[in-house]
Amino acid sequence: MPVSINSGDTAWILVCCSLVLMMTPGLACFYGGMVRRKNILSTLTLSIVFMALIGVQWVAYGYSLAFGDDIAGVVGGLNFLGLAGVGAAPHPDYGKTIPHGLFAAFQMMFAVITPALITGAFVERVRFKSFLLFSLIWATLVYDPLCHWVWGKGGWLGSLGVLDFAGGTVVHIAAGFSALAFALVIGPRKGFGKSPMEPHNIPLTVLGTGLLWVGWFGFNAGSALAANGVAVNALLTTNTSAAAAGLVWMVLSWLDGRPSTLGIATGMVVGLAAVTPASGFITPLAALVVGAVAAPLSYYAIRFRDRRGLDESLDVWACHGIASTWGMIATGLFATVEVNSVGANGLFAGNPGLLGVQLVGILVTMAFCFGVTFGLAKVLDLSIGLRVTGMEEEVGLDISSHGERAYS
């Protein structure tokens, strides 16, 4: 098959690559505003360090484990170690009209932000060294294989017909359920449930929300891997879902008292996480439903988590895990080949089978990510310890882990 580079597609994915990169510092701000002032630098670092850590890991071997030649549907081979042979020519399966190297770079940004999402679970108490080790092993044992299962040529979930346009399973369910497992192992912050742990800088969280929303256009619309109608549809569904979820969240928080700024910002991100797997397969009208339903699901998931006394500190599970689980189900309901000819029809387009396949994808991702993360966190906790000492936690991680203070 003759392959040729399309400069329009290439230019668009180059831009998307940059947009998705921006989401990681965006996420750092989003999370950073919600912690106490003594842990802001630590929280920012937990996110941005992945631009360095995965920036190296992905080139060295991460890309190869995810997108190398398939081995039994489970993992990629080692043929792309050090991005060998990943260059200017397109890969026949990964973006036919853009350089293979661009596909690898675009995918790298997803690999960077996914473990950064998990950090919301253990902010304000994690030992930095243990966190780095956990993250590197997690990227290798969880992210890279899972990415291969869903998006790699020959990956077993993708071959089964699981539809995940931009990372409902690979990114958001993976991060959400890993966060849940890690939070269970590391335990609550000192004083959790006794005194309120107030967000110290909500303006920073609002800034982060803006960067995430803009970046998400690259994330979802870029996942079309071309500047075409599917990309435009994904951008529209992404915006619609975020808008609907932000609006519904505002109403929910208003009914409970006042229309909270932090609540509206959270709702927007929930709408973005929810629509991610569906964005390239459903219509903008369906995205309205996706966002509107995602908001109460995550809103009450936070309540549930709080009532159980679980300190999954920044609600990665409730906001990303639950929202994207719904998004994967919604893909099984609303997907239509009229939007994307290489997608599939969902239940409402006369194909109930897709829903079953989607559920397999959801449950496998949840079980795999929760299980491996729980085991890994447990081993690290019993060996090198996951937490800082009680005194280091009280002083705050900015001083005790990094020797700096944010505001002097």
Add this chain to the structure above:
Amino acid sequence: MLKKIEAIIREDKVGDVKDALRDIGIVGLNIFEIRGHGRQGGIKLAGRSGTYQVDMLPKIQVNIILSEHNLEDTIEAILTAAYTGASGDGLIFVYPVEEAIRIRTRERGQEAVMYPGDIDERKGQVRT
């Protein structure tokens, strides 16, 4: 005899109280930004999902050292200026002061806390 007024007031009433004190001729004062709660026990704030109780609220503490004969006028001024009628208006404490010494002049006692154009000068009271 010198007294110290320690008034805990609303953050948003600082301007009113400061103006009221200046109007009656109380010149010297210090304010502290403090946090705490009284009988009300804090307030509810909107959170990510519903509301939560915050028990430490920002308040302003105004400290004034003054002669005993100006005490009641000053308290009255603060009571009027800091009042809203809602929970959280604050409290006023009064303490005896052992001694006051102005560093520049080494004046002691009442002399140390008197200023040109202050409440005593306005009342035409003679310095003792």
